[in-house]
Amino acid sequence: MHHYGNKIIDESRQGEALMLESEGHKKLYIESYGCQMNFSDSEIVASILAGEGYSTTKNPEDADLVLLNTCSIREKAEQTVRNRLSHLQYLKKTKPDVKIGVLGCMAERIKDKLLDEEKLVDLVVGPDAYRDLPELLKEVNDGRKAVNVILSKEETYGDINPVRLGGNGISAFISIMRGCDNMCTFCVVPFTRGRERSRNPQSIIEEAVQLQDAGYKEITLLGQNVDSYLWYGGGLKKDFAKASEIARASAVRFAELLRRVAEAVPGMRIRFSTSNPQDMTADVLHTIAEYPNICKYIHLPVQSGSSRILKAMNRGHTREQYMELIEKIRSIIPDCGLSHDMIAGFPGETEEDHQDTLSLMEFVKYDFGYMFKYSERPGTYAARHLRDDVPDEVKTRRLNEIIDLQQKHSLFRNQQYIGKTVEVLVEGTSRKSEDHWFGRTTQNTVVVFPKEQAKPGDRVWVTVEYCTSATLLGKLASLSC
Ligand code: SAM
Numbered sequence: 001m002h003h004y005g006n007k008i009i010d011e012s013r014q015g016e017a018l019m020l021e022s023e024g025h026k027k028l029y030i031e032s033y034g035c036q037m038n039f040s041d042s043e044i045v046a047s048i049l050a051g052e053g054y055s056t057t058k059n060p061e062d063a064d065l066v067l068l069n070t071c072s073i074r075e076k077a078e079q080t081v082r083n084r085l086s087h088l089q090y091l092k093k094t095k096p097d098v099k100i101g102v103l104g105c106m107a108e109r110i111k112d113k114l115l116d117e118e119k120l121v122d123l124v125v126g127p128d129a130y131r132d133l134p135e136l137l138k139e140v141n142d143g144r145k146a147v148n149v150i151l152s153k154e155e156t157y158g159d160i161n162p163v164r165l166g167g168n169g170i171s172a173f174i175s176i177m178r179g180c181d182n183m184c185t186f187c188v189v190p191f192t193r194g195r196e197r198s199r200n201p202q203s204i205i206e207e208a209v210q211l212q213d214a215g216y217k218e219i220t221l222l223g224q225n226v227d228s229y230l231w232y233g234g235g236l237k238k239d240f241a242k243a244s245e246i247a248r249a250s251a252v253r254f255a256e257l258l259r260r261v262a263e264a265v266p267g268m269r270i271r272f273s274t275s276n277p278q279d280m281t282a283d284v285l286h287t288i289a290e291y292p293n294i295c296k297y298i299h300l301p302v303q304s305g306s307s308r309i310l311k312a313m314n315r316g317h318t319r320e321q322y323m324e325l326i327e328k329i330r331s332i333i334p335d336c337g338l339s340h341d342m343i344a345g346f347p348g349e350t351e352e353d354h355q356d357t358l359s360l361m362e363f364v365k366y367d368f369g370y371m372f373k374y375s376e377r378p379g380t381y382a383a384r385h386l387r388d389d390v391p392d393e394v395k396t397r398r399l400n401e402i403i404d405l406q407q408k409h410s411l412f413r414n415q416q417y418i419g420k421t422v423e424v425l426v427e428g429t430s431r432k433s434e435d436h437w438f439g440r441t442t443q444n445t446v447v448v449f450p451k452e453q454a455k456p457g458d459r460v461w462v463t464v465e466y467c468t469s470a471t472l473l474g475k476l477a478s479l480s481c
Pocket residue numbers: 035073074180184186187188189224225274275276301303341342343372373374375376377
């Protein structure tokens with residue numbers, strides 16, 4: 001993946017070992033790959049296994065159980081995990097009893113291969129089966145291989161309080177829905193994570209309040225398609241029409257959830273990800289504008305600027321409709337930060353389609369973006385019906401043009417802040433300098449400034465003095481917001 005600017009799929013965190021310092025007689029080592037949902041799921045897994053006496057370790061050699069929470073979104077992600085699994089086999093030489101398992105999106109796709117053919121793992125557990133882990137571990141410890149990749153209609157892990165792993169104690173994720181029904185023709189998510197279902201809003205609010213009480217300052221509401229959030233008492237979104245009249249009348253949608261969360265934790269910043277253009281409604285935009293604690297930032301993947309390709313991707317909107325949505329966002333939330341996901345070289349993409357992508361980017365001038373080469377995923381509509389016919393060197397060239405343009409736009413957007421004083425939530429020490437803090441503006445732009453009296457968790461005002469395309473640099477103007 002290539003991104004410019006801020007991070008959603010954080011390359012530097014891929015394969016990060018998440019860890020919780022606590023006492024427990026068995027040791028769990030868990031590595032996470034892919035999107036924020038996966039990192040959030042690992043916290044649910046750690047919570048379930050804490051109930052079984054596992055504490056986490058940062059060292060795989062100390063572990064009794066080694067788990068990789070995997071990603072299938074592109075071929076490269078799967079290859080990384082396979083290489084890692086092969087490498088981890090050395091653990092069995094010195095500690096034959098250690099168990100190795102695969103969680104997450106690769107589970108369903110390659111369970112047979114991993115378990116039987118290559119014999120790389122003892123345990124394979126899909127994203128909806130984590131509650132079954134204690135039972136599956138018993139089977140494994142009795143010397144059997146254990147698998148559960150069943151996708152659920154109801155599972156949202158709503159009642160499980162995730163243990164917060166590897167975080168900064170300031171920002172945390174709250175998962176609000178699972179699965180995806182959008183069936184974009186390139187995307188493996190509906191197959192690996194199942195159909196869309198939403199979590200009880202009450203349990204979301206309780207989790208937000210607990211995080212606030214624990215001193216957290218920012219939450220990100222997570223889902224593959226948050227604008228499609230729909231709570232009507234539980235169950236799949238696609239079964240909503242079959243629900244009782246009263247259940248349908250009292251349903252909670254995303255705008256209402258945002259409003260309730262914003263009011264429940266007024267001192268916290270609220271973010272959300274990911275939005276799908278076709279499901280984003282004006283009431284969500286008005287809610288963002290209305291509540292000062294909801295961040296003025298929308299990650300709005302578009303994937304292509306060509307209506308022809310958008311149709312082939314089954315994105316449910318045209319280039320013009322997306323542009324109208326951008327204009328609506330700018331009129332309702334004038335200072336809104338915007339980012340995108342873009343795919344270069346989808347089957348059938350011509351030079352003209354690619355130019356449409358560049359001109360759409362020129363129209364929006366996104367603050368940052370996440371940019372990928374198309375990767376054919378087995379089982380998707382595109383893999384079954386469309387030929388992956390854009391040569392790799394053409395995909396690479398188009399991707400580079402997209403990245404170069406994004407870099408230009410990121411710099412342009414950041415330059416608009418020079419001389420202005422912006423509100424920053426301080427997250428920690430800058431990666432490049434011990435003497436500087438880094439934090440983010442409401443638009444999700446990274447700001448770096450000399451530490452002085454500020455500390456992590458503070459919301460401060462920083463006057464921006466200069467910038468790069470990735471970062472605003474400035475000095476502290478005032479300590480309290
Ligand atoms: N639900 C979001 C959406 O589609 O709007 C994000 C889902 S996905 C986890 C994150 C991004 O990965 C997508 O927005 C898309 O740009 C990229 N992606 C998904 N499938 C891909 C594929 N087959 N090849 C290349 N990139 C892909």
